[in-house]
Amino acid sequence: MDLLKRWVARQFTTRVIVMMPIAIAINIVLGYTVQSVLKLPIYVDSIGTILVGVLAGPLAGALTGILSNLIWQYAPGIGSGSSIGPFAVTAGVIGFLAGIWGYLGVFRSRPASGLGLIVPAGIAVAVIGVLAARMYTIPNYSDPNNGYPGWVYGAIVVIGIVAAVAVAGFIFVRRDAAGAWVAVAGAVTGIVAAVISAPIVAYVYEGVTGSGTDLIVAVFRRGGADVYNASLGQGLFSDPIDKTITSFVVFLILGRISVRVLARFPLGERLVGRVADGESQPPDAG
Amino acid sequence: MTNTTAMAEASQAESSVLPDFVRRIPVRPYLALHPVTKATLAMVGAIVAFGVRGWTGPAVVFVAVVVSGAVAGVLRRTLPFALATIPLVASILVVNTFLYPNAKDAIVTVGPLTPTWTGATAALQATLRVVAFGLSAAVFALTTPIDDLLVELERRGLGRRGAFVVGSALGSVPRTVERAREVTDAQRARGMDTEGGLPRRFRGLVPLVGPVVFGALAEVEERTMALEARGFTAPGRRTLLRKLPDSRPQRLARWALLVGSICLVAVSLAGAVKLP
Amino acid sequence: MTAGLVVEGASYRYAGAAERSLRNVSLELAPGRVIGVAGANESGKSTLCLLAAGLAPAVIGGRLEGSVRIDGVETTAIPPHGLAQQCGLLFQNAATQLSNTAATVFEEVAFGPCNLGLPVPEVIERVWWALRAVGVEEIAPRDPARLSGGQGQLVALASVLALRPRYLILDEPTSELDPAGTRLVAETLARIARETGAGILLVEHKMDVLARIADEVVVLAEGSVTLSGPAAAVLADPRLAELGVEPPAGVRLERAVREAGLEWSTALAEAIE
Numbered sequence: 001m002d003l004l005k006r007w008v009a010r011q012f013t014t015r016v017i018v019m020m021p022i023a024i025a026i027n028i029v030l031g032y033t034v035q036s037v038l039k040l041p042i043y044v045d046s047i048g049t050i051l052v053g054v055l056a057g058p059l060a061g062a063l064t065g066i067l068s069n070l071i072w073q074y075a076p077g078i079g080s081g082s083s084i085g086p087f088a089v090t091a092g093v094i095g096f097l098a099g100i101w102g103y104l105g106v107f108r109s110r111p112a113s114g115l116g117l118i119v120p121a122g123i124a125v126a127v128i129g130v131l132a133a134r135m136y137t138i139p140n141y142s143d144p145n146n147g148y149p150g151w152v153y154g155a156i157v158v159i160g161i162v163a164a165v166a167v168a169g170f171i172f173v174r175r176d177a178a179g180a181w182v183a184v185a186g187a188v189t190g191i192v193a194a195v196i197s198a199p200i201v202a203y204v205y206e207g208v209t210g211s212g213t214d215l216i217v218a219v220f221r222r223g224g225a226d227v228y229n230a231s232l233g234q235g236l237f238s239d240p241i242d243k244t245i246t247s248f249v250v251f252l253i254l255g256r257i258s259v260r261v262l263a264r265f266p267l268g269e270r271l272v273g274r275v276a277d278g279e280s281q282p283p284d285a286g
Numbered sequence: 287m288t289n290t291t292a293m294a295e296a297s298q299a300e301s302s303v304l305p306d307f308v309r310r311i312p313v314r315p316y317l318a319l320h321p322v323t324k325a326t327l328a329m330v331g332a333i334v335a336f337g338v339r340g341w342t343g344p345a346v347v348f349v350a351v352v353v354s355g356a357v358a359g360v361l362r363r364t365l366p367f368a369l370a371t372i373p374l375v376a377s378i379l380v381v382n383t384f385l386y387p388n389a390k391d392a393i394v395t396v397g398p399l400t401p402t403w404t405g406a407t408a409a410l411q412a413t414l415r416v417v418a419f420g421l422s423a424a425v426f427a428l429t430t431p432i433d434d435l436l437v438e439l440e441r442r443g444l445g446r447r448g449a450f451v452v453g454s455a456l457g458s459v460p461r462t463v464e465r466a467r468e469v470t471d472a473q474r475a476r477g478m479d480t481e482g483g484l485p486r487r488f489r490g491l492v493p494l495v496g497p498v499v500f501g502a503l504a505e506v507e508e509r510t511m512a513l514e515a516r517g518f519t520a521p522g523r524r525t526l527l528r529k530l531p532d533s534r535p536q537r538l539a540r541w542a543l544l545v546g547s548i549c550l551v552a553v554s555l556a557g558a559v560k561l562p
Numbered sequence: 563m564t565a566g567l568v569v570e571g572a573s574y575r576y577a578g579a580a581e582r583s584l585r586n587v588s589l590e591l592a593p594g595r596v597i598g599v600a601g602a603n604e605s606g607k608s609t610l611c612l613l614a615a616g617l618a619p620a621v622i623g624g625r626l627e628g629s630v631r632i633d634g635v636e637t638t639a640i641p642p643h644g645l646a647q648q649c650g651l652l653f654q655n656a657a658t659q660l661s662n663t664a665a666t667v668f669e670e671v672a673f674g675p676c677n678l679g680l681p682v683p684e685v686i687e688r689v690w691w692a693l694r695a696v697g698v699e700e701i702a703p704r705d706p707a708r709l710s711g712g713q714g715q716l717v718a719l720a721s722v723l724a725l726r727p728r729y730l731i732l733d734e735p736t737s738e739l740d741p742a743g744t745r746l747v748a749e750t751l752a753r754i755a756r757e758t759g760a761g762i763l764l765v766e767h768k769m770d771v772l773a774r775i776a777d778e779v780v781v782l783a784e785g786s787v788t789l790s791g792p793a794a795a796v797l798a799d800p801r802l803a804e805l806g807v808e809p810p811a812g813v814r815l816e817r818a819v820r821e822a823g824l825e826w827s828t829a830l831a832e833a834i835e
Contacts, residue, residue, distance in 0.1 A: 012447060014510050014513055014514055014518060014519055014621075015506065015510045017447050017450060017451060017513075018454075018506055018509045018510045018513060019503075019506050020451045020455070021450075021451055021452075021454035021455035021457075021458045021662075022458055022462075022502045022503065022505065022506060024451075024455040024458070024459075025455060025458035025459045025461070025462040025502060026462065026498065026499055026502055028459055028462075029459065029462045029463055029466045029498060030466075030494075030495065030498060030499075032463075033466055033470070033494065044495075047495070047499065063451075067451065067452060067455065068455075071452065071455055071456060071459070073423055074423055074426065074427045086336070203336075249495060253499055253500075253503075256500070257503070258578070259578045260576055260577045260578030260579060260623075261506075261507065263577055263578055263623065264577070264622065264623055302682075302683035302686060302687075303686070304682070304686060305668060305702070305703070307666055307668070307702070307703040308666060308668050308669060310665075431665075433665050436663075446677070449663070450661070450663055453662070453663035454661070454662045454663055457662035457663065457707065458662065505658050507622070508653055508655065508658045508659075509658050509659075510621065511612070511617050511621055511622070511651070511653075512653065512658060512659040513661070514617060514621050514642040514643075514645075514646065515615065515617065515642075515645075515646050515650070515651045515722070516646060516661070516673055516674040516677060516721065516722075516725070517642075517643040517646040517647065517674050517677040517678050517725060518643075518677050519641075519642050519643050520643035520646075520677050520678050520679065521643075522679045523679060524676050524677055524679060525675070525676040525677075525678075525679055525680055525681070525682060525685055526676070527669065527672060527676065527682060527685065527686075
């Protein structure tokens, strides 16, 4: 019990308490801009959540996600459109996962060259390939009554290739093997998010949420899928892409924050490696 | 300092009384309810609107929300919130009416499009649910200053850090919106498209993320130090200046509503009682 | 117990930094006195503030050699909330110091005392006292997020004062204020030192402020103390300019007058005050 209390306390230092509202605001503002102003078919409302999770830990990340959704729902001024509150569960899970990635040091820069780059790139491409193949053959997309519009399968292939090229390119251009880890973490987060969201979207909203992704749902339903499967199908399309993009954005942001600032966060040292000797670290309460 | 004696006397008088602009106790009907009561009503509204299958649940919530909004005098101000649900409602209506799976009772057949009665019914029900929930959230947001709710939650054990995170987040959102607006305006002046095709809009996203995120993160260090310098990490319970009036009937009603709504949803999901 | 905020032979390096930001700095702030700190940008003035207030190394990490003592006790031995009650710290940017959680200026100023768990009547009394000491009691009902830069800074000052610290450390508090506001803050600080006996460490770019209210002045360059002594002497020192500090108006006027070969009298100096 005591160990648990200390694990909790270590994640909620003053710095984290200050960071969370800022992360929540980032989530809400970017999510609103991307979904309502730019009307892109992605969400981009988890940058703050994943950032806090990676820097502070699973509980802090989860709480950031949950509060972002609740505050967005009830905050006057941004015009929530009432389609975000119930997804607090998903956001919480995303934040929790981000904390786990933080503990595992997934987002730590791993400069490498030659074989040290080729192997991770290969692994990442392979993972993307497997995911795409799974999605290609997923039973939710087919239905005995109606065939599937062929272009959906083509879209999976194209997106898979683009993603593989982008990730591999990232690894080689930045000479950083971490790209593979970030891609895998993002994809896993996306899949989990989709699986958790599908019942929410299906049950609460009859399959649509008023965002750009509804077109995808419509396509699946035209293919004959019922509401739950259509939502899952749409989720497995949009979420891995969105969460992978978000994860890379977080990775880039972390790269731009100075080491001395990163070190002050609870999980900071897992992002920078060893801390120099002889320095005092901020105490847990600070 | 001038007039020291007069000020000393005035200070004696006001010394232990909280000024009215701090106490801020509402007296209008509905607004005078305890904030936790209003929050419970919003939660119950959400639970019933989405949890109870059929028309009855959402309809009851809708009526209740409209009535309470009228009593509180905020009904007109809920209009923007209602209008904000239009994109969602439009999607629901279109997708469900035209694409409800396995629905054979077509209303009319126009070329490839076959709207169905089943689909339309499901669509309207979902619409009612969404609108009822949206209005419930709106009435809550309009009648309950977040300060009130946070103070009472903290009194009941929320803790100063929880209250700070929520309160500060709500304060940060408008500031960050301003910053984002400045960035998009500057980008638009430089030719970024918010209306163009997909690739152009994607390209517009990239320069937006950086300034918004880094501008917000830059404050973290100084804010952390400022909080420590104001004794935020002192042990023990924080002093709460304000106190909102509560009453026994309200306390009982809160529990009754909460438990009742959960039971109602459970019963409805189990199919034991079929409401229209 | 010896009263005073004493920095003795202090050197400080930020966490992860290669160089030390402060080298062997010593100064002694007695209660009721005002010490001004001047220097070019990046000379270590802000670091000195964090050090004196005990936030470095406690809150931000880093490595301290030497000693920083408040009334005889090492700052490293005092928890942050204890430091807050002994040593108030004010930064340049008023907006980041507001808690963002108060609906009125009154509640903003009450944030500190409430954090300490003081009883409500005492909180109220301290808030009114602090508001009056700074001269902003009329804006007590206003929304802190809607204040002008100058007002925000004054409210931040009141918020810090409400904790009744024995020492006040201010990092360029007048940087965003107009001349009238600057004069107001300067006079307020001088009065606070006189009436409450608080010791004030004031980092400033505006030498006129230091000329007006400082008893001693310390000049930093590249992390070390290059000049220190009574205010009048240091501010008239010819080496100020090459250290990146512009002398106060009175000093510049006197030099210009003398260089023009004219007579200078102290009556002239007083006239421009």
